[in-house]
Amino acid sequence: xDSFTTNKEHAVTMPCTWVMACAYAPSGCAIACGGLxxxxxxxxxxxxxxxxxxxxxxxxxxxxxxxxxxSFTNSDMQILTASGDGTCAxxxxxxxxxxxxxxxxxxxxxxxxxxxxxxxxxxxxxxxxKKAMVWxxxxxxxxxxxxxxxxxxxxxxxxxxxDAFASGSDDATCRLYDLRADREVAIYSKESIxxxxxxxxxxxxxxxxxxGYNDYTINVWDVLKGSRVSILxxxxxxxxxxxxxxxxxxxxxxxxxHTLRVWA
Amino acid sequence: MSSKTxxxxxxAQARRTVxxxxxxxxxxxxxxxxxxxDLMSYCEEHAGSDPLLTGIPTSENPxxxxxxxxxx
Numbered sequence: 001x002d003s004f005t006t007n008k009e010h011a012v013t014m015p016c017t018w019v020m021a022c023a024y025a026p027s028g029c030a031i032a033c034g035g036l037x038x039x040x041x042x043x044x045x046x047x048x049x050x051x052x053x054x055x056x057x058x059x060x061x062x063x064x065x066x067x068x069x070x071s072f073t074n075s076d077m078q079i080l081t082a083s084g085d086g087t088c089a090x091x092x093x094x095x096x097x098x099x100x101x102x103x104x105x106x107x108x109x110x111x112x113x114x115x116x117x118x119x120x121x122x123x124x125x126x127x128x129x130k131k132a133m134v135w136x137x138x139x140x141x142x143x144x145x146x147x148x149x150x151x152x153x154x155x156x157x158x159x160x161x162x163d164a165f166a167s168g169s170d171d172a173t174c175r176l177y178d179l180r181a182d183r184e185v186a187i188y189s190k191e192s193i194x195x196x197x198x199x200x201x202x203x204x205x206x207x208x209x210x211x212g213y214n215d216y217t218i219n220v221w222d223v224l225k226g227s228r229v230s231i232l233x234x235x236x237x238x239x240x241x242x243x244x245x246x247x248x249x250x251x252x253x254x255x256x257x258h259t260l261r262v263w264a
Numbered sequence: 265m266s267s268k269t270x271x272x273x274x275x276a277q278a279r280r281t282v283x284x285x286x287x288x289x290x291x292x293x294x295x296x297x298x299x300x301x302d303l304m305s306y307c308e309e310h311a312g313s314d315p316l317l318t319g320i321p322t323s324e325n326p327x328x329x330x331x332x333x334x335x336x
Binding site: 104141142143144145159160161163164178180181182183185203204205206207208223224244247248249250251 | 284287288291293294295296298299300302303304306307309310311313314315316317320
């Protein structure tokens, strides 16, 4: 999609009924997506109308259960995936080989996020076992684990500085965990919010936390004060995903009401 | 026989869990007061460059309405 003109640029049909994850390559030349087909496929992007994108598809990852999240690492050559089979895995795009696998979650892994620094080699994953785990990509070991949520963790996102991360969960709260202090440092919740948070993202400076909820709203939280700054209405069904643009001027939310909305 | 292998598995698994927990317990932690101070200073530093926080002038906003809304 082109977000300024709202024109659909490309549509790629997938062989499975649910596409649950998609990611842009850092160069912008390829996309990876996957879902109930248990695989992650990479499509090189081409703006030539005569080319059939589906023909160039490359199947990269194979899990034994659905693919819930995928993300390119700092290069176009490696992809990190999270799956309903309880594991995360790092794959080489060219050869489709498994480079590293991460075992430790007791249930489906629903989300993952890579640490923001260029030299970073850690990532955080959240799962249905209520745990958020931080992994070292090179050794495959779990470095830290946090288990304070009371239900499935739907979304995790690193704080821009890389020293903390936020998580959104079905227990209707979002929580901020500091990696160096190794504990939860803030909870973002209100008694009036009873629906789970499906997706979270930080603004550029990390002062605002945007969270999309299953009650069709988006709440904006002040990260440092722990209070809600504003609530955004507009979607007609649950908000399933949310991302701030790389330049920080706007964020986009996707919902079960078949629309993507850009908020600026 | 099967119960014995099951309990051996449990022991092996328990040992792994203990090892993992020992590893996690031994990592170096800093105080929350220091960690939160760092988070706060990061926010202050970058607040100026955050368009969603400080707002951008309408002339530069690519999402502003280009035509006024005409009610038919």
